[in-house]
Amino acid sequence: MKKYNTPLIDELEKGPWPSFVTEMKKAAKTNEMSNDALGHLEKCYSTKIGYWKHGGIVGVLGYGGGVIGRYSEIGEEFPGVAHFHTVRLNQPSGFFYTSKALREICDIWDKYGSGLTNVHGSTGDLVLLGTKTDALEAIFAEYSSRGWDLGSSGSALRTPSCCVGPGRCEWTNYDTLGLTYALTQEFQDEMHRPTFSYKFKIKSSGCACDCVAALARADMSIIGTWKGDIKIDQAEVKNYAKTMDINKEIVNMCPTQCMDYDGKELKINNKECSRCMHCITRMTKALKPSGERGATICIGSKAPIVVGSLLSWVIIPFIKVEPPYTELKDLIRKIWDWWDENAKPRERIGEVIEMKGMRSFLEAIGVKPMPQQIKEPRKDPFMFYTEDDIAAYKAKEAEEKKTGKYRF
């Protein structure tokens, strides 16, 4: 195996943090593809050129996603990475694996690919880095025979992803794991047969801590919330007061300023609370949500491509999230129908809403305008006049002129 001199990427091994270069070097000892990937990376750093080509027609028969074609322009110099395709595996909800399952994944990958993985990619999938075109069908056959499936890519529903939810977290307001599994099963066709104008991501977080960053990354963010008051254990508040400055760290950092602490008692004006979770995460033993649990549905976040990056926008302030999730599934289908009708190629739903307006979007999906949907203070995106409104105004104006009596 050729030995590459890698002074530039060696720099990335210095410092206190784990280094991907170290891991690549370990894999390179036994794998030609990983070895060439190291040499290739060093060349990219030294010339400041990325030699990767992306996309194309790689994939497994019948599937429109799950494999992302990567080729090197300098494949003759580094034959191990001439083809270096990425394979996405659909991750389990909440990223729970047994060590046996991980070993199984890695054994198959060592057999057909570079041995390098990315657990997990920002999509949520378990990402297997670097294989050749002629190995793809065999890889798919081996993984699927053991119950694994490919993840999604391209203009499709991307593999739904969620936080650990009730598996490990006391703050979750709904079963994120169950919902993600149900949506994955329900929308298999939309995941593996790309039919949309562009990608569509669904991410589910059990509370506003939003551990999967759904609010910033997903076209549809499902964020857990609750309807009742925050229950306060004043004795525990006193305990926290011994080790923290409650006014400085909690009260003054409340985004809606709905809290008050006089040094003895903590009070919360729950009507003003936006359920941001800040106080609950800092005073876990003292504060707990109560009442009905469910989720807020937000729409439209994305990274910048056609227009700038967008954050999600509330469309449904509260929805019960319980099996069989029929209401949510129906809503998703309505959203896709409207998007499909209105989007140009490579337009995400947030961009289409920006262009067509939230009003027409809400009308199409059958959701009534609500105060919680207001995106920014002093802006009302739902103010509009129908033809009937205009006719009524004209009639009123004509009557006022005729009678000389003005009605305000």
Added chain:
Amino acid sequence: MEVAELQDKIYAFCLAAKGKKKLKEKDIIKGVSAELSLEPDEVKKAMRAMIDVGRLMYSYGGGASSVEIPSEEYLREKGLIK
């Protein structure tokens, strides 16, 4: 219309667009169903059956997916021709 005949029409539709326009699934479904006055679902099923056997294939470029007629190289790679 027989499925085989419909699939020939779909193939011809894709062939006409080859090299000119990247067709999305929905372009084919809308175009062929309008041309032949058929239900979109019927066209969708016929088209997907073609994809399953390699008569058509999914392609990908610039972040967007399309459906096109496979190259000989692709068919050889999938073992569909020698």
